Structure formats: structure tokens, C-alpha cells
Amino acid sequence: MGDYYRIKSMQMGKMLIFIVSILLIITCLFPLFFVTINSSKTVSEYLDSKFALPGNFMLLFEKVKTMWMLGFGNYFVNTVVMVTIAISTCLVFSSLAGYAFSKLLFPKRNLIYFGIISMLAIPSQAFVIPLFVRWSRWGLTDNLISAGILLATLEFPFGIFLMRSFYHKIPGELIDSAKVDGANSFQIYYKIMLPLGMPALVSLGVIEFFYFWNELFISMIFLRRNIVRVITPAIAMLQVSSRIGGPLTDWPLLFSGILISIIIPLLVYFVFQRKLVEGLMTGALKG
Numbered sequence: 001m002g003d004y005y006r007i008k009s010m011q012m013g014k015m016l017i018f019i020v021s022i023l024l025i026i027t028c029l030f031p032l033f034f035v036t037i038n039s040s041k042t043v044s045e046y047l048d049s050k051f052a053l054p055g056n057f058m059l060l061f062e063k064v065k066t067m068w069m070l071g072f073g074n075y076f077v078n079t080v081v082m083v084t085i086a087i088s089t090c091l092v093f094s095s096l097a098g099y100a101f102s103k104l105l106f107p108k109r110n111l112i113y114f115g116i117i118s119m120l121a122i123p124s125q126a127f128v129i130p131l132f133v134r135w136s137r138w139g140l141t142d143n144l145i146s147a148g149i150l151l152a153t154l155e156f157p158f159g160i161f162l163m164r165s166f167y168h169k170i171p172g173e174l175i176d177s178a179k180v181d182g183a184n185s186f187q188i189y190y191k192i193m194l195p196l197g198m199p200a201l202v203s204l205g206v207i208e209f210f211y212f213w214n215e216l217f218i219s220m221i222f223l224r225r226n227i228v229r230v231i232t233p234a235i236a237m238l239q240v241s242s243r244i245g246g247p248l249t250d251w252p253l254l255f256s257g258i259l260i261s262i263i264i265p266l267l268v269y270f271v272f273q274r275k276l277v278e279g280l281m282t283g284a285l286k287g
Contacts, residue, residue: 032262039063039255046251063256071226072234072260078144079230080264082219083212085148090159090208091201097156098163098197099189103175113164119157125217127154132221142225150222151212159204166200167193202275206268213265231261 038046040054040063100106101113131150132141140146170193178188213232220233229237235257 035255035258035262036060038252039259041252043250043252060256060259063253064260066253067256067260070238071229072231072257074227075229075231075234076260078223078228079213079232082144082148082151082223082230083209085145086151086155086212087205087208089149089152090155091205093152094156094159094163094204095194095197095201096189097160098165098167099193101160101164102167103170103172103188103193104185113160116157117161120161124154128218128221135222141222142228144223144228147219147222147228148212151215151218154218155208155211159208162204163197163200166197170196199275202272206272206276209268210265213261231257235261 034051037052037054038050040057040060042059045052045054097116101109135141135146135150174192175188178192183191216232216236219230220236223229223233235254238254238257
């Protein structure tokens with residue numbers, strides 16, 4: 001009887017996990033479904049019913065064409081450029097700094113590290129006014145390269161924290177052996193630490209990609225000209241212009257813009273989801 005009840009409890013537990021998993025999947029996929037069906041509607045169809053299926057799904061392609069004519073192709077390319085610069089800068093300097101704070105000895109190392117990490121407690125909005133004033137004087141506003149570097153700089157504390165935590169768990173004997181063989185600090189980083197740190201770098205890159213792609217506050221302030229505008233502020237401006245242009249917002253057109261903006265993040269997630277989980281699990285096991 002004991003085995004029977006144990007098997008029944010295990011079956012009930014599996015069934016409960018299955019039901020909860022299905023509910024979580026529905027909860028996660030419903031916003032995508034909602035955006036997709038409403039992107040294919042006219043304004044009148046949307047006002048009649050927000051959850052009914054559209055009369056013509058092909059209308060979505062017309063909406064995408066309209067978005068492209070409104071400049072979303074340029075906004076899309078601008079976003080790719082800015083995010084690429086931001087991720088590259090963040091990964092390079094976070095990896096180097098994480099290695100330095102983890103394995104190199106220099107004066108006030110721990111004090112400097114905790115000073116950098118303390119910046120995690122301060123929101124980026126607190127820096128925006130002095131940053132904007134200074135960058136305006138230097139002529140760095142309305143520039144995709146400088147905006148990407150700025151976003152990466154604001155994320156350095158998190159990146160340094162993650163990479164330092166990962167490198168700190170790598171045995172020091174590897175570094176001692178390399179030093180005996182005559183390797184200098186940079187050779188140790190390039191040939192030992194960097195390859196071993198790839199799982200953490202991939203995880204950091206994916207996490208920061210979603211942040212940089214969806215970032216709104218900094219982009220709206222530092223990229224004001226239409227020629228350098230990125231996709232998230234463009235969607236926000238589309239809603240504002242729709243409200244100004246008439247009493248009703250063209251929500252189907254707005255949903256089309258949202259659908260365009262999430263294509264790349266979805267692709268990145270599906271491509272790197274295994275690497276992301278492996279990197280996070282490696283860090284957890286090392287911890």
C-alpha cells in the first residue's frame with residue numbers, strides 16, 4: 001500500500017507540474033497572440049472586439065508595409081547598430097574588468113570593486129541630466145555610437161559583477177601554472193580566462209541584448225533626431241502622434257510596430273536559449 005500511495009503521489013505531482021507549465025506557457029504566449037491578431041485588424045474591428053480573430057490576416061502585411069514607409073526600416077537598422085556597439089563594448093570591458101578584480105592584485109582593489117558595484121543601487125535616471133549636459137557640450141548626442149557606449153557604460157557594474165563572480169571560481173592553480181610557463185597577465189586572460197568564461201559571456205550578452213533592445217529612457221533623450229531614432233522610442237512617438245492626429249489611436253498600426261520590434265528578440269532567444277541556460281547553470285554550479 002505504501003508503494004501504491006507513493007506512485008499515486010508522484011503521478012499527482014507530475015500532473016500538477018504539467019498543468020502549471022501549461023498555464024505558464026499560455027500566460028507567456030498570450031501577449032504575442034493578442035498583438036498578432038490585433039495587428040491584422042482595422043480600427044473598427046479592433047474597437048468591436050479586441051479578442052476576436054481578424055477578418056483578413058493579410059492586412060498585417062499592409063500594416064508592416066505602412067510601418068516601413070513611416071521609417072521603421074531605418075529605426076530597425078539604427079537599433080541593430082546601437083545594440084551591437086553596446087553589447088560589444090559591455091562584453092569586452094566587463095570581461096577585462098571582471099578578470100582584473102578577480103585574479104589581479106593591485107592597490108585598493110576591493111574598495112574600487114565595491115565602489116563600482118554600489119552603482120547598481122543608483123538608477124540611471126539619476127545621471128541623465130549631468131550626462132546630457134556634458135554630452136551636449138561634447139557634441140555626442142544624436143549619435144548611435146556614443147549612445148551605444150553610454151548604454152554599455154551604465155551596464156558595466158552588472159557586467160563586472162557577473163564576470164568577476166564567474167572568474168573568481170576558476171582555480172588559481174591554472175594561473176600559477178601559466179605564470180610558471182612565462183605567460184603574462186594578458187596572455188593568461190586571452191588563452192585561459194576568456195575561453196573558460198565564454199558561458200558567462202554568452203549569458204551576459206543575451207541578458208544585455210534584451211535590455212539594450214527595449215531601452216526607452218536614454219534613447220529618447222540622447223537620440224532626438226529622426227534619422228538616428230531607434231525602434232522603441234519610435235513606437236512611443238507613434239502612439240503620441242496618433243493621439244495628436246485624431247481622437248482615436250490607431251492601435252492596430254501600433255501593434256504592428258510592436259510586432260516588428262519583437263522579431264529579433266524572439267530569434268535571439270530561440271537561438272541562444274540553450275547557451276543562456278547552460279551559462280546560468282554553470283555559474284550556479286560554480287557558486
